[in-house]
Amino acid sequence: MSKLMEWAIQENELLQEKIYHTILDPGLNLYILPKKGYNKKYAIFSTRFGSIDNHFRVSGNGEEVISVPDGVAHFLEHKLFDNEEGNVFDQFAGYGGSANAFTSFTNTTYLFSCTDFFPENFELLLDFVQSPYFTEESVSKEQGIIQQEIRMYEDNPSWRVYFNLLSILYGNHPVRNDIAGSFESISKITKDILYKCYETFYHPLNMAIFVTGDVSPEQVGAQVASSLARRTFAPLEGIERIYPPEDGVVVQQKITQDLAVSQPLVNIGYKDLYNNLEGQELLKRELSMELLLEMIFGRSEPLYNNLYEEGLIDEKFSAGYVAECTYGYTLMGGETRDPEKLHARILEGIEAVRKNGLDEATFQRHRRKTQGEFLRSFNSLEFIANNYLAYRFRNSDFFDVYRMLGEMSLSDVEDLLHEHFKEERHAISIINPM
Amino acid sequence: MLQVEKKTIPGQIDVYVIPTNKFKTVLVTVMTRQLLSRELASKTALLPSVMERGSRDYPTYQDLMIRLEELYGSGFSSDVLKKGEKQVLSFSLEVINDLYAPGKDLLRQGISMLRSVINQPLLENGGFKQDYVVQEKEQLAKEIKGLINDKVNYALERCVQEMCNTEPFGVFKYGSIEELEKITPEDLYAYYEQLMAENPLDIYIVGEVEPDDAFKLVEDAFAGTNGVARRAMPPDQVQHIPDDVRYHDEKLPVNQGKLTLGYRTNTTYGDDDYVSLLFYNGVLGGFPHSKLFQNVREKASLAYYAFSRLEKHKGIQLIGSGIELQNYNRALEIIKEQVDQIKKGEINHEEMENTRRGLVNQFKVIADSPYSMLSLSMDELMGGRQEGVDYYIGKLESMRVDDVVAAANKVYLDTVYFLHAEEEVKA
Numbered sequence: 040m041s042k043l044m045e046w047a048i049q050e051n052e053l054l055q056e057k058i059y060h061t062i063l064d065p066g067l068n069l070y071i072l073p074k075k076g077y078n079k080k081y082a083i084f085s086t087r088f089g090s091i092d093n094h095f096r097v098s099g100n101g102e103e104v105i106s107v108p109d110g111v112a113h114f115l116e117h118k119l120f121d122n123e124e125g126n127v128f129d130q131f132a133g134y135g136g137s138a139n140a141f142t143s144f145t146n147t148t149y150l151f152s153c154t155d156f157f158p159e160n161f162e163l164l165l166d167f168v169q170s171p172y173f174t175e176e177s178v179s180k181e182q183g184i185i186q187q188e189i190r191m192y193e194d195n196p197s198w199r200v201y202f203n204l205l206s207i208l209y210g211n212h213p214v215r216n217d218i219a220g221s222f223e224s225i226s227k228i229t230k231d232i233l234y235k236c237y238e239t240f241y242h243p244l245n246m247a248i249f250v251t252g253d254v255s256p257e258q259v260g261a262q263v264a265s266s267l268a269r270r271t272f273a274p275l276e277g278i279e280r281i282y283p284p285e286d287g288v289v290v291q292q293k294i295t296q297d298l299a300v301s302q303p304l305v306n307i308g309y310k311d312l313y314n315n316l317e318g319q320e321l322l323k324r325e326l327s328m329e330l331l332l333e334m335i336f337g338r339s340e341p342l343y344n345n346l347y348e349e350g351l352i353d354e355k356f357s358a359g360y361v362a363e364c365t366y367g368y369t370l371m372g373g374e375t376r377d378p379e380k381l382h383a384r385i386l387e388g389i390e391a392v393r394k395n396g397l398d399e400a401t402f403q404r405h406r407r408k409t410q411g412e413f414l415r416s417f418n419s420l421e422f423i424a425n426n427y428l429a430y431r432f433r434n435s436d437f438f439d440v441y442r443m444l445g446e447m448s449l450s451d452v453e454d455l456l457h458e459h460f461k462e463e464r465h466a467i468s469i470i471n472p473m
Numbered sequence: 474m475l476q477v478e479k480k481t482i483p484g485q486i487d488v489y490v491i492p493t494n495k496f497k498t499v500l501v502t503v504m505t506r507q508l509l510s511r512e513l514a515s516k517t518a519l520l521p522s523v524m525e526r527g528s529r530d531y532p533t534y535q536d537l538m539i540r541l542e543e544l545y546g547s548g549f550s551s552d553v554l555k556k557g558e559k560q561v562l563s564f565s566l567e568v569i570n571d572l573y574a575p576g577k578d579l580l581r582q583g584i585s586m587l588r589s590v591i592n593q594p595l596l597e598n599g600g601f602k603q604d605y606v607v608q609e610k611e612q613l614a615k616e617i618k619g620l621i622n623d624k625v626n627y628a629l630e631r632c633v634q635e636m637c638n639t640e641p642f643g644v645f646k647y648g649s650i651e652e653l654e655k656i657t658p659e660d661l662y663a664y665y666e667q668l669m670a671e672n673p674l675d676i677y678i679v680g681e682v683e684p685d686d687a688f689k690l691v692e693d694a695f696a697g698t699n700g701v702a703r704r705a706m707p708p709d710q711v712q713h714i715p716d717d718v719r720y721h722d723e724k725l726p727v728n729q730g731k732l733t734l735g736y737r738t739n740t741t742y743g744d745d746d747y748v749s750l751l752f753y754n755g756v757l758g759g760f761p762h763s764k765l766f767q768n769v770r771e772k773a774s775l776a777y778y779a780f781s782r783l784e785k786h787k788g789i790q791l792i793g794s795g796i797e798l799q800n801y802n803r804a805l806e807i808i809k810e811q812v813d814q815i816k817k818g819e820i821n822h823e824e825m826e827n828t829r830r831g832l833v834n835q836f837k838v839i840a841d842s843p844y845s846m847l848s849l850s851m852d853e854l855m856g857g858r859q860e861g862v863d864y865y866i867g868k869l870e871s872m873r874v875d876d877v878v879a880a881a882n883k884v885y886l887d888t889v890y891f892l893h894a895e896e897e898v899k900a
Contacts, residue, residue, distance in 0.1 A: 053573070054497075076495050079838040126771060128761035133823070135830030138761075154837040155830070183774035190729035191777055191795050194624045299726045301618040339538035347534070348604075350611050374619065404542045411546025414569050418496050418843065473726055 044260045051438050054417060058427075058438070059256040063264050065272050067243035070427060071259055072251040074420065080252030081152045081420040082161055084168045085428045088112050088240035089145035090218040091282070091365070097239055098276035107236060108227040109213070110185070110220015113142040115233050117181050118173055119149070127167045136160035144214050145363055146432060148425065157254060158262060165266040171237045173230040182225055189219050196300050196470045200372070203294045204306040204468035210290045211283035214366050242275040243267060247431060249424040282365050287312045289466045297473045304470040305378045307385060309460055311367035319443075322435040325362035326409075326444055327451045328369065328459070332358045333405040334452065335392050336371060340401075342388040351381045364433055369459065378469045389460050397456065402449045410444050477850065477861075478684040484698030488676045488691050490684040491846055497570050499580050499680030500843040501691075503591055504563040504851065505672050506706055509555065509641040515648030516656055516664050517560045519606075519613055521551035523661065524564075526605040529593040531586070540586055544579050545569050549586075555646035556855055557709040557741075557786025564591060567843075570681050580682070581690055588694040594665065600658030601665075610653055617647050621725075624892065625778075628731035629791055632890035633784075635721045636735040640710060642787050670699040673706065677850060679843040708857075711788035713737045715887040723892050730893040732804055734792040736812075739883040742785045742856030748868035749880035750783065755828040756820055756877060757781045757811060758792060762827045764811040765792065773807060775800050786855060790884060798893050805889065815881045820874050829869055836865050 049058040059071040090112050096104050120127045120140070131138040134156035140149045149168050153160045192198045202217055209215040219225070239245075250259050289310060316324065336343055336358040346352045358371035375381045416422050423437075430437040478490045507517045531537040541547045548567040553560060566587045568579040595602050621627050630645065637643030676695075678687045715737060740750040758765035758781030769779035779794040796804045814820075839845040839862055853859055 055573075077841050079841045126761075126767075128766075129823070129827065132760060132762035132827035132831055135827075135834040137831065137834065152834075152838070154834050180774050184770060184777055187729065187775075187795060187797070188777040190797075191625070193728040196622055299624075300622045301620075302615060304622075337538075339535055339542055341535070344533070344535045348608060350608065353612055353615060374615070374622075376615075404539070408542040408546035411544075411569055411574075412548075414573055415498050415546070415548060415567060418498060420841070 044257070044264070046256065046260075049438065053441055054414070054438065056417070056438075061260055063243075063260070063267055065243055065267070067263070067267060068247040068431070069260060069263055070247065070249045070431075071254065071256040072249070072423065073254060073256065074252055077252050077420065078154045079152055079420060080154070080157045080250070080254055081150070081424055082164055082248065082250040083148050083150040083424050083428060084164055084246065084248050085146055085148040085432070086240050086246045087145065087432045088147050088236070088245070089143050090216065091144050091213040092240065092280050093213050094281040095239065096279040096281060098279065104281060105235065107232055108220060109216045109224040110218070111228060111232060111236055112147050113219045114181065114185060114225060114228050115236055116140045116142045116147050116149075117185060118177065118233060119167060119171065121177055122167055122170050122172045127163065130163050131160060134159045134163070136163065138164070142218055144218065146429060148428070152421075157252070158258070161250070161259070161262060162266070165263065168241070169266070169270060171234065171241070173233045175230055178228065178230050178233070185219060185225055186222055189217075189222060192217070192219065194298075196298050196304050199296060199298065200304045200306045200468050200470045201370070203296055204308050204370070204466060207290045207292070207294045207466045207468070208308045208310045208368060209285060209366070212285045212366055213282065238273070239278060242272060244275050245278060247428050249428050251420045251424050285366070287461070288463045292466050293469070294466070295469045295471055297471050300470055300472050302374055302376055302472060303378045304372070304374050305381060306370060306372040306468045307382060308466055308468075309369040310464040311369070311459065312464065313367065315364055316367070317364045318434040319439075321362055321364065321433055322430070322439065322443060323447070323451070324367070325360060326440065327447060327455050328360035328362070330402070330405055330409060330447070331452045331455050331459075332360060332369065332371070333409065334397055334401055335389060337405060339404070346381070346384060351375050351377060351384060378467070382467055393456060393460070397449060397453055399449055402452060406444055406447065410441055413440050413444070480688045482688065482692045482695065484674070484695060484700040485703045486674045486676060486691075486695060486698060486700065488688055489678070489850060490682060490687045491677070491679045491850070492682055492684060493679065493840070494681045495841070496680055496843055497573055498567045498843065499570055499678065499682060500565065500567050500847065501584060501587060502563050502565045502677045502847055503587060504561060504675050504677070505668060506855070507560045507562070507668060507672055508706065509558045509560055509644050511644050511649070512652060514560060514644050514646070515613070515653040516661060517562065517668075518553045518647045519609060519653065519656060519661065520665055520668070521553060521562050521564065522609040522613060523601050523605050524590055524594055525551050526609065527595045527602065528589040529595055530589045532595050537586070537590070544583055544586070545574050545577065547579065547583050553646055556851070557784070558641040559706060559786070559855065560646060561851070572681065584690050584694045592695065592698060594662070596662065600662045603658050606656070606658040606661060610656060613647055614650055614653055617645065617650055617653070620645070624727055624729075624731055625793065625795065628733045628890065628892045629793055631723060631892070632721075632733035632735045632791060632888055633789070635719065635890055636789070636888040642709070642789070666699075670701070671704055673703050674698070674700060675854065677847050679846050706855075708743070709741065709787050711741045712739055713788075713887070714739070714885055718886050719888045721888065721890045723890070724894065725892060727892060727894050729795045730798045730801065730891060732794050732796055732801065733890045734808060734886060735888040735890070736790040736792070737885045737887050738783070738788045738790050739885070740880060741788045742852060743858055746876070746880055747785075748865060749872065749876040751832065752828060752869065752872050752877050753815060753880045753884070754781055754783050754790060755832050756815055756824050760828065760831050762824070762831070764814065764824070765794070765808065768807050768811055769794055769804060773803070775804050775807070779808075785852060798895055801891060809886070812881070812884070812886075816878065818874060818878045820877060825874060829872060832869050833866055836862050836869070
């Protein structure tokens, strides 16, 4: 009846995990990680369509550049939960499944978890993500709900301080805009715009599925294949995402906002400079940057402990690096009584490390810690699945993190120390109490 | 389904071991409890943060962090929870299962570090180290003042404070600035000694371990712990039928109004009809298929979120929703109507079955996470029962509409709290 499916099996001895991979007609990537003994089954269906994809061109469609209002990817995520039979949440609930979705800058992911009725729940996921149903009426109803979601975030100081920073770190790249858009931008969204985006970005070639739990790869594979076979897809030659060029300088170095908070909140960022990095190269940059930040700001380092003892930071202070194909940045911060002083102390701290250099023992210690934390994170099915696809969309392999960390040397980190922290690429965002 | 082995070791410490080979880590949690009170809450909350700053063997936070890095990035954290009218202090350590780091003996070394933090604090002049106490008091004061930063949570907490203003449950889990300021390093140490000797001390281990080996590890590490007659914790005051509904408005510069309703459930975790109450909460607002989400959000488009949740031990249910100011009356009316419907038995077959499946699902996945197993065990311990997952699933499977209605009719609205930016709410 159906042709035999071909599986590539990726086995990771250290993690003692096996991933089954196959590509199903017309080009959907399916990954399955069987987890014996788990009651929970978790599946995600993800498209490489996020808030930054607001200008694009579809190959074979002439030179026409399509521009869509900010917040479309997120709006579309909300709307897919309505189908002709009603609300998808209810249909999952009938099988004890718990469904949800999230939209990031780069992807939209639909998910469910369940213990029983896996095939029924999975069928619902396959079905609702592939059955757009938008009417003018339902679009306008959703505007009210999303407006309240935007309002909720307006009152969230951690969210505001972060998006304010991105808006001055980047002058042109759409990562500077809120994922949900604005009251104004979402009022321009129509059902036609939603259909246009859907047809482009929800093509199987631009999507992937990850399933984990106590499941059989053969059965899951057959179910996806049969779901795809029941539909027809127009050929998709390729999507060209258009991002305006971004230079190495920030828009402005400081942005402030007043909110009803108890003490100021600070985010400090350094914009990285590269054009379209992906695969192993991007993964290596991400891991090297993470190690470098650990070596400067980690809890076992003097800088963190001095700032804490002076009462300039609390235990929620963090520093991390974000690595996407078209942008990357370092982000650090938290609550503080004195934003200017903290800012100055952080810059001095970075400068001191640049002057004094990094040492091998510290590097080894942080590397071992990072490897251990990676292993610990494998208790969570959700964490594995979400990360695995996010890394796949950047053409890199999440399972490779441990090995790659092991192969890194101090000099990888040292190179970035001297290249990354440039004055003109750095900005600060502050939320002050009213 | 889940096998829990228990042993009481010298020092009157109860040790619970849950052996499972599903995880890449072993989780060890040491927990103690205190009665919630205005006088003691800040002192209790301050303790773990001071203890975590340094011990005799690891005198600085930096020393502790370096040790954790040497133990392959083991996780270490302390927490202050409010469960009913008790504060729960916990210290957790998560190490990599020896299978993935052979020959490293991480569990034994990790427990020894944990013991050092809990049993051998860093002292000077008969008290905790002065600098640490001063700094941690400042940090805790910021936490107390920082409640306001998360408006969703702030609105829930404020409703509880107003609702229980004459009961221990109205005390914030970190206490108050006023009580915090009075604490000295000497008092705090005396209090620590008393708490460690007189209050319940429980240790949980979840992961791939032989129970006897695990008992031996903690028994060796915690040998010499004081503790002879640890006192039992009295149950919470749960029964409460309010005379009138109280209304509270609070003005803050917010973009979205936050509406919170506080109910008395008159049912607690230890009661036979607790699962009926849990079911009631599920039908009302625990899921996207529930009445609140369907009616406040999906039908009326008034909110992005609308949920209900239980405080299991105190017998309180909170409903929360973020709305525009002008929709206050409409939202309140819709919410009350959903509660009334259930009380009258207006629950359709689909709502019943969806809630049943959703809740069964939640209990089944407990076995998939060490933290969920720990959390269930703690709730059972505090609720004074030892049932295990299968008991709850059995109860859920046989739940009838009548049971849910019976639980619903023990629930009374006590307080309506509204956080908004205007001077007056138009009635």
